[in-house]
Amino acid sequence: MGVVLRSPGAVSDKREAILTAALELFNERSFNGTPMPLVAQRAGVGAGTIYRYFDSKEALGNAVFRACKTALQRQLVERWRAGLTPREAFRALWRGLWEFSRDNPAAFQFLETHNHASYLDAESIATSEAMFVSICDFVRHGQSAGALRDGDPAVLIAMAFGAFIGLVKESEAGRFALTESVVAAVEELAWKMLRA
Amino acid sequence: MGVVLRSPGAVSDKREAILTAALELFNERSFNGTPMPLVAQRAGVGAGTIYRYFDSKEALGNAVFRACKTALQRQLVERWRAGLTPREAFRALWRGLWEFSRDNPAAFQFLETHNHASYLDAESIATSEAMFVSICDFVRHGQSAGALRDGDPAVLIAMAFGAFIGLVKESEAGRFALTESVVAAVEELAWKMLRA
Amino acid sequence: MGVVLRSPGAVSDKREAILTAALELFNERSFNGTPMPLVAQRAGVGAGTIYRYFDSKEALGNAVFRACKTALQRQLVERWRAGLTPREAFRALWRGLWEFSRDNPAAFQFLETHNHASYLDAESIATSEAMFVSICDFVRHGQSAGALRDGDPAVLIAMAFGAFIGLVKESEAGRFALTESVVAAVEELAWKMLRA
Amino acid sequence: MGVVLRSPGAVSDKREAILTAALELFNERSFNGTPMPLVAQRAGVGAGTIYRYFDSKEALGNAVFRACKTALQRQLVERWRAGLTPREAFRALWRGLWEFSRDNPAAFQFLETHNHASYLDAESIATSEAMFVSICDFVRHGQSAGALRDGDPAVLIAMAFGAFIGLVKESEAGRFALTESVVAAVEELAWKMLRA
DNA sequence: CATGAATGAGAATTCATTCAT
């Protein structure tokens, strides 16, 4: 868990430490509510060091966002194999979301909270959009196969992701635990909502 | 629309103007990203005037939150009449949410975005909790009547509200329009997810 | 006690209330540390009302200072009668100071604390100077009569007044009580310092 | 002169510059009448730099007070040697005061003006009290030896210190110069007041 | 006359960023 921000190749563990510290603090205190020196302290580096890796606080925020989004996308894509039925593919997606949010709760929360943050740049938004498009493809496939109900894929995606996000948020608020069995049960409910 | 922040009784319209300006700006730029003078400017008052109505920026944020939450609760409660079947009650709830988010998009977004903001005080959290509790009651009634599926009410609520919030967010992101017919259709889908 | 700020003629009890409130608050919180609305509140008048009686905060401060200084001078002068021996005149002066500080502790403290305050205007300084000059005359008379030791009158005045002020300050700090008997005793000591 | 605020050990000279600037400005304009940026300007540092050395304006004021008080106490204590007669000890004390006020007029004025300032914290008051206690001991010794007149030591201290403070104030107001010969003369007068 | 809500300049304090070491 929390390995999400490891850059490919042994770039630098300072860079990772900064990204991790920023992720945690931006969740705890919001982007604007987090002083850079605090990020440096949590990362165990000097304040000036952050600026060797990131041009500005905004650049750091975008780097965190893209790292999280990319990691989520990787995890969802990994679970997709050719030849899955729509029902199996939905299960793969749903469990991929769950495993990601379980293993990287901070990253998941960050993506949700900072989804439309005003500091996000074009590249971050494009990263976000790319993932949406690939999920859309999945839905269209399921609709073509007659397994998913008709209608705007964006609507179905909004409802299913929204339901999952709602579950994660409320479980993190302490209302219930998202155990294996609960996750399996709610997957079934979500599927009832989406199937043709 | 946007009348949500009107306090009962002929309270000063400056207070309302400040609440409205803060609501909009906290949505647009986040709480910490919004300077008080900007709130004052948007409200058409002097910077010092805000502090005649609110003790601090935090107090202003809490006042906005409570005003929105109270307005939402009022709208949902109003639609509830005795003698509704669970299905009718769910429709009332769902449409209440929709009408609120349609008529007060800023208030709805604020509640969603600032739901667990670090500046919220005990009273704001209590206001939030009170609403959750009354929705829980609704779910338990439906379960007793055999209309809603069994399980932790919090889980069902998280999924249904989550789905609705997902719809509103994505429609506001411009992916689709939440028209009457779409709302009716998705209500049906949500009900499929919840019914026994 | 505390009647010091009563202007001659029935000017206005609001004016007096403002002067009294300002005197107390300037002592408690310093001139710059006292907001005008607080003065208004303590005086039981509206904030704007102060400006009907005084042009500005500085003007109010100067009015307080002059009222206190004038009252002190009046009290000291009253005790002076022709035909007193230097020793008797010193007693009159010393007891005059004591009675004033006992009956108007706030006024006495104000005069001491704000003696060289940066907001004092020329007239206030002149009022202060006038009193010094008349005390100087007293000293010179005593010196001519061979009762007071020779030397710069200002030096003797500085020491005697300084000693008295020291007594009042420390008694107000709670180190001892300035009772009749103590005052009589210290008067004797001060006289030992001054006599030829 | 003015070396009073030099902290022992090679502490940053920025800290000293800030203390010195604050001392001067608080004297000239009062504590509440002095904006922090003005302190920074006079100290030749950035406004934010002050807060690297002092938590708040109040903390700065207390640091100035304690530095002055400690320096005065050090100077008085240094002049005390065992085996002095009460008369010699009084001379040591009196001259210690004089040398301190001559060499550090700003520090002396600050101690006098801000002696009971509302921003002083418990530690500052304790520092102040400690010095009073040690002077009290001196007086009691003199009384036991039959050299100083009987009575509450606090009363004698109040008169003697008050007289000295009066001299310094009036000399600084320009009424006379506190030359060596004047100081010697007034010391004699003060002794006449105190001796048995 | 009296009021006190309203104002905006100015106060204390914070923080993104730089740069000497």
Add this chain to the structure above:
DNA sequence: AATGAATGAATTCTCATTCAT
């Protein structure tokens, strides 16, 4: 490369003063 002291612009909040009522 790394640091963290230093900076000053920007932020939150205060308050002397005004003016509509």
